Amino acid sequence: MSEFEFEDVAISGDGCVLTACCQIHADRTWFQGHFPGFEVMPGVAQIQMLSMLIEQQSGWNAAVLAGSSIKFLNPVTPGERLELRVQKQSDDRVLFSVRTEQCEKTRGGLQLGGT
Secondary structure, eight states: OOSOOEEEEEEETTTTEEEEEEEOOTTOGGGTTSOTTSOOOOHHHHHHHHHHHHHHHSOSOEEEEEEEEEEEOSOOOTTOEEEEEEEEEETTEEEEEEEOSSOEEEEEEEEEEEO
């Protein structure tokens, strides 16, 4: 099983907007030490999830090189179903948001480079 399984993947806005959902399973290794008694998905795992979505599903022939202005607004906890949205601003930059039905979790920008 892949670390992240994307569902309801769609590309719209003339190919510039990528959306998907991802269920966050409680058995993932990064929950084991982050943090005992109040497990949260590490920021680096969230960026990895977005990177995999872009590389595997966008068709943009791009990889994530860096992040900018990333805001971790609310913790992502085991069992949540995340709604991911990535909007291409240029060939080398996207804006993203990670949310649930209840609230926004994370947002920011990512710098892209060719693969």
